[in-house]
Amino acid sequence: MIFPALTVRGGLLVKPLYLPFVFLLMFSIKGFAAGGGLPVGAVAAGMGRCSVALNGVWSIQNNQAGLASISNITLGLNYGNRFLIKETGINDFAVVVPTKYGVAGLSLNYFGFNLYNEIKAGLSYGRSFGKVLRIGLQLDYLQIALGENYGKKPGVTFELGVQSDITGNLTLGFWTYNPVMIRLAGYADERIPAIFRLGFAYRFSDWLITTVEAEKRTDYMPVTIRGGMEYSLKRKFLLRAGFGTGEEIFSMGFGLKLKRLTLDIAAVMHNSLGFSPEMGLTVLF
Numbered sequence: 001m002i003f004p005a006l007t008v009r010g011g012l013l014v015k016p017l018y019l020p021f022v023f024l025l026m027f028s029i030k031g032f033a034a035g036g037g038l039p040v041g042a043v044a045a046g047m048g049r050c051s052v053a054l055n056g057v058w059s060i061q062n063n064q065a066g067l068a069s070i071s072n073i074t075l076g077l078n079y080g081n082r083f084l085i086k087e088t089g090i091n092d093f094a095v096v097v098p099t100k101y102g103v104a105g106l107s108l109n110y111f112g113f114n115l116y117n118e119i120k121a122g123l124s125y126g127r128s129f130g131k132v133l134r135i136g137l138q139l140d141y142l143q144i145a146l147g148e149n150y151g152k153k154p155g156v157t158f159e160l161g162v163q164s165d166i167t168g169n170l171t172l173g174f175w176t177y178n179p180v181m182i183r184l185a186g187y188a189d190e191r192i193p194a195i196f197r198l199g200f201a202y203r204f205s206d207w208l209i210t211t212v213e214a215e216k217r218t219d220y221m222p223v224t225i226r227g228g229m230e231y232s233l234k235r236k237f238l239l240r241a242g243f244g245t246g247e248e249i250f251s252m253g254f255g256l257k258l259k260r261l262t263l264d265i266a267a268v269m270h271n272s273l274g275f276s277p278e279m280g281l282t283v284l285f
Contacts, residue, residue, distance in 0.1 A: 042280035046253015046266035047228025048242020053173035053201035063161035064136025067103040067126030078280035102127035115147040193219035
């Protein structure tokens, strides 16, 4: 029996044999952004996916304004496994380089496997304007592909982030991904969704940070609220926990900070699909 090919996303073709698994990927990920546009990094994962008002190497994906606070050349590696299924693994790479005129960075994300995958490559720049304002921008190249020579679909978009230190302890953050909603396919005017996040982080002390943020996606009607906290023990051991009102309902994480290395581990609980572990390594030069 010969199965006819069917069109799936942007003129790409896939046999019915692969449709159930491909549809599972699309519906569980929701969006074309190398893993669905979720915040990147085990730190954010451990804090309920909160990221917009935090700083670190993964600001390169979560809010490029946070890059302006980085003073060392930094390398970041991260791996996440959605729902303990190897085909839904997410690999993230980032390198950040401070310069005289701001902080530049390069990032790469790969999601999926040989029959379905998404790639996102970004070139970032963040800069401080005075003592209280930071702004960052990232240009993205996107590609979605189906295996067995069924085709690829590229796209180009951008991300923009802002952070402001209202007080010495309170930071506000705003970030948007693909606000122009670039077109993925002419059929049914299919577009890559836009994502908007707004939130704050409050530092009670050098030992305790709390954060809350809201996310709105154009492909998902409800506004998602997330919250998280990080507690430091002797500046070396980090304990994290978080919650969310969306499909990911709670998370937990752990960090070990050495002189120039930081190892982070987290797990996020989906309300119907189970746990998604994540692990990251940060290296300062």
